[in-house]
Amino acid sequence: MELLAVEAAGRGIAVRAAEEPGLAGPAYWYGGPVAGARLANRLGFALLEPDDGWLAELPEEFTGRRVRAGTLADAWAIEEPTFVKPPRDKSFPAAVYTDGSRLTPALDPTTPVLLSDVVTFAAEYRLFLLDGRIATASRYAVFGRLDPAPLDPAPLDPSPLGADRADRAAVAEITEFTDRLMAAAGRTLPSAVVVDVGQLLDPYRPGHRWAVVEANMAWFSHAYAADPARVLDVVLRAAGPRAHLRQRDLAFERH
Structure with a gap:
């Protein structure tokens, strides 16, 4: 984050912390998804992200292993070692789980997950x-x-x-x-x-x-x-002012 802040400042972009009072848009974002979602409308930036699935x-040509999208309820039902991860957030540790009983029961069973071969x-x-x-x-x-x-x-x-x-x-x-x-x-x-x-x-x-x-x-x-x-070039496109959003990227905006 510090390296990107230095680069941004060198380009004449003002760098501010999310908790600073008086923030105004349009703005760019680099940070976590929770704060980003909270500030996106107020500061006018669009967050681009890949689809969960x-x-x-x-094709397996590119994954080299079997990968399937499911829910935490599906992960609870696994009976053999499986790599389980949240598609985008950090709601639980991405790891190899020997069986579903080792996954946290505290989350919503409909929470999206990815399950893949080890x-x-x-x-x-x-x-x-x-x-x-x-x-x-x-x-x-x-x-x-x-x-x-x-x-x-x-x-x-x-x-x-x-x-x-x-x-x-x-x-x-x-x-x-x-x-x-x-x-x-x-x-x-x-x-x-x-x-x-x-x-x-x-x-x-x-x-x-x-x-x-x-x-x-x-x-x-x-x-x-x-x-x-x-x-920084990539970040500025991935989380920049909504007014600059390209037509092809409309389907990838986080809501």
């Missing part, structure tokens, strides 16, 4: 997408442990600053995978969005394959080691 509707990602990357192209990217985890590293797919520099050999090799693969994903499903996402992808290990085949981890709201996504200037 987007990941579940992708898989292993060797490395995971956060892509900030603008108009279907990667604006900037960062590695954020290795075997599930936080390990950010810069990754700059634009332009395709054979030795991007700060990237190790494995990440340099990943640049072209990530770009090719993302191009295929956007060609197949780009219209089902907002024009400004975050998509996380990863190297999915398959115990039955050597090497790895690329798969989508999830899609997220750009205005509520950690930048990790991505270029703050390019991240």
Whole structure:
């Protein structure tokens, strides 16, 4: 948040905290969904987000695993290890649950969830997408442990600053995978969005394959080691004045 605030200030954009008195729009937003929803109408910004069921509707070619959309009641009924997560908020921890009894009973049983096969990602990357192209990217985890590293797919520099050999090799693969994903499903996402992808290990085949981890709201996504200037470009589109909302993005506005 601090890096984006510095970048915004450098562009002449006033940066204010949500709790400050006297806020007036039109405005842009970077922060949580609860406060964002509360302030959106008063400050005149539109919050773009992917559909809750987007990941579940992708072909397995892109997910590398079975993913289905359901409710918390469906999750309570699972009888085998399943990765369960909220589609967009943090109402309960995203994790592998051995059975439904380990999920919190305190939430509404109609709460949306995503349920997927348990898989292993060797490395995971956060892509900030603008108009279907990667604006900037960062590695954020290795075997599930936080390990950010810069990754700059634009332009395709054979030795991007700060990237190790494995990440340099990943640049072209990530770009090719993302191009295929956007060609197949780009219209089902907002024009400004975050998509996380990863190297999915398959115990039955050597090497790895690329798969989508999830899609997220750009205005509520950690930048990790991505270029703050390019991240801000995506955030300004994803949570900017409603008067600037593009026709194609009307279906993705949070209400």
